[in-house]
Amino acid sequence: MGLRAGIIGTGFIGAVHAHAVRAAGGTVSRVAASTPDRAVAAAQRLGAAAASGSAEELIDADDVDVVHVCTPNSLHVPLARRSLDAGKPVACEKPLATTLADASSLAGLARGQVATVPFVYRFYPVVREIRARVAAGDAGAVHVLHGAYLQDWQAASAPAGWRADPAEGGTHRAFADVGVHWCDLAEFTSGQRITRLCAVTAESGTTTTVQLATDAGALGSVVISQSSLGRRNALLLSLDGERASYRFDQEDPETLRIGQVDGDLAQHRGSPSFSADSARLSLIPPGHPQGYQDCFNAFVADTYAAIGGAVPEGLPTFDDGLRAAVLVDAVIRSHESGSWVEVPA
Incomplete structure (x- = not known):
């Protein structure tokens, strides 16, 4: 049952x-x-x-x-x-x-x-493949993490509903809403932790820019906006290493973009070279796109498997929710002070 x-x-x-x-x-x-x-x-x-x-x-x-x-x-x-x-x-x-x-x-x-x-977004097979390749050392030392999370539902002063209430959405509501997704992916795939950041929020909380540094010495930046016309749900992440860079685009989630010294590659979900963890989440044949609802299905399936006693790889818990709150707090402190701040591990 x-x-x-x-x-x-x-x-x-x-x-x-x-x-x-x-x-x-x-x-x-x-x-x-x-x-x-x-x-x-x-x-x-x-x-x-x-x-x-x-x-x-x-x-x-x-x-x-x-x-x-x-x-x-x-x-x-x-x-x-x-x-x-x-x-x-x-x-x-x-x-x-x-x-x-x-x-x-x-x-x-x-x-x-x-x-x-x-x-x-952890449950996209391409995201799991990036994580597996970085962990295997295929990229070499990852020295730059960069990207964006861009949406347009708040453009042109569109109503925000309850999120416009500071008690609900906060004054840095775009970062708390979607910026934490980017940070979660950056840390999840790279295996690194953001330890310092410098942030500025504008446009009534719909836009935040963040410069960052990690515990492994990488630098990076991200632009978070919910008022970027024409960008419906553009979650963009690039991990740049000594031997390879890996890029993920949530609006084109079936393709892993790989930058190499001797040329760039585009590998599609379901490639025979993909890792076992990626293959586990690749549920339908390549060419039949998997998307956001499929990721949610996988998240709930793994949650229910954990209730049954399993230990699914990469299942996000309340500790990950706490980590997001730590990052939001750091963004607020940095914006208010106008300076770099330390991010507790």
């Missing part, structure tokens, strides 16, 4: 979670929304067996084995904490918390339990 999931929050990301639950062999037993009426409508839309009158009622329900927290940011901590206190595994959207102190407290509470955060 598959796990019975309860999903709190039924907007776009709640629907993504619902699809992933079913793909992992689970069932959506309950949903909870901002009002009981919305929960009833969402249960029909998302194919849930029942609607709960409140998030708390859902967490306490006997027919919920695992809780998915897909609410606005300020509700993550109390709902994830209640789930963990009830002894139930939880998948909580990021940011894990709106303050570093709350993220640290929640990560501490979660240790010894299955508690995950959807840094789902």
Whole structure:
């Protein structure tokens, strides 16, 4: 029998979670929304067996084995904490918390339990291949990490909904929302930790630029923007080493770009030369594109495998959510001081 999931929050990301639950062999037993009426409508839309009158009622329900927290940011901590206190595994959207102190407290509470955060871009096969090749030493010493995460949904003063509220999205909301995805990928693939950074945020929090240095001596930079017209979801990462560079583009996720001294290569997902970890996540034949929902499906499948006692490679946990909060805090401190700041390991 598959796990019975309860999903709190039924907007776009709640629907993504619902699809992933079913793909992992689970069932959506309950949903909870901002009002009981919305929960009833969402249960029909998302194919849930029942609607709960409140998030708390859902967490306490006997027919919920695992809780998915897909609410606005300020509700993550109390709902994830209640789930963990009830002894139930939880998948909580990021940011894990709106303050570093709350993220640290929640990560501490979660240790010894299955508690995950959807840094789902880790689950692209090309990303896993970059990680495997860097770890094998194929690139040599990686000395530059650079890229961008560009979106346009905040361009031309478009409404931001609850994210425009500083209590929800923060004054550095683009970095907290998507910049942490870039940092997670940079650290995950390179095996290095960002130890120092210098950041500037502008455009009412929709744009942040960051210069960075790592514990291995690499330098880098990233541009985070949610007001870049024409860029829907451009997550761009380049790891540049002594012998090779590896590039990933989320809007062209099927292709690994490799820069070498004797010429550039483009290798497609599913190449026979790809690593076992990459092959595990390559679920359909090359030429049939895998995308964002497939990554989410893999994330939830690995979360559920962990609940069953497995130890999936690269599963992002609340400790990774805490790491994101550490980086957001460093960006805020740097912007406010106008200087480089140290980033705790």
